[in-house]
Amino acid sequence: VGDLNNDNRMDMAIVLQSKDSLETLYFFEYAGEMKVNECINKRYKRRILFILFKDSLTDTFDLIEQSNTIILCHENSKSEDPFKEIKIDNNLLKILYGHYSINNSYQYFFKYKNGEFILARAYWHLGASNVRQTHNFDFETKIWLKTVSDLKTGIIYEEGSKDLNNIPIQTLKTFERPFSLLLGEYINL
Numbered sequence: 001v002g003d004l005n006n007d008n009r010m011d012m013a014i015v016l017q018s019k020d021s022l023e024t025l026y027f028f029e030y031a032g033e034m035k036v037n038e039c040i041n042k043r044y045k046r047r048i049l050f051i052l053f054k055d056s057l058t059d060t061f062d063l064i065e066q067s068n069t070i071i072l073c074h075e076n077s078k079s080e081d082p083f084k085e086i087k088i089d090n091n092l093l094k095i096l097y098g099h100y101s102i103n104n105s106y107q108y109f110f111k112y113k114n115g116e117f118i119l120a121r122a123y124w125h126l127g128a129s130n131v132r133q134t135h136n137f138d139f140e141t142k143i144w145l146k147t148v149s150d151l152k153t154g155i156i157y158e159e160g161s162k163d164l165n166n167i168p169i170q171t172l173k174t175f176e177r178p179f180s181l182l183l184g185e186y187i188n189l
Helices: none
Strands: 012-017 022-030 033-044 047-055 060-067 083-089 092-099 104-113 116-127 131-138 143-150 156-163 182-184
Touching (some): 012 083
Antiparallel strands (some): 012 047, 022 033, 047 060, 092 104, 116 131
């Protein structure tokens, strides 16, 4: 609960999970072309994100946005659930994913602008035993900053920034699912 559209009213973001497991067919993409070389059938409980704005006249909530893909499902019972939390803070919708057993987390920040929820910022933290990498993606200023911390020595250095001008604006409707946006070699956001 929090204000998403700067009208000083409490809006809501709700994640619902299906009671029953549903079947999904996965196709794998190779070399930029859709080839049905590999196809896997999986069953898992789906999660849906609903965003509701408070209507001051009726004192009710109106459904503004729905995403059936942005909230990852817990597909493998032998691994940690990647979805950690969703919250509204400073007029931003924050979605947090992580695998704490390997010190890896992703955060997505969506901002309501011109009737859409745009991906404003994202963070990727990757920690190893002695080194931690942090990637800060600011899609409003179009800057990608990478920092590396050596936990043994305490030294922090920036590896420089990259330009994100070639990345089109992503919205809750166009951003298919986490880790689907290719930003660079080996970097999927």
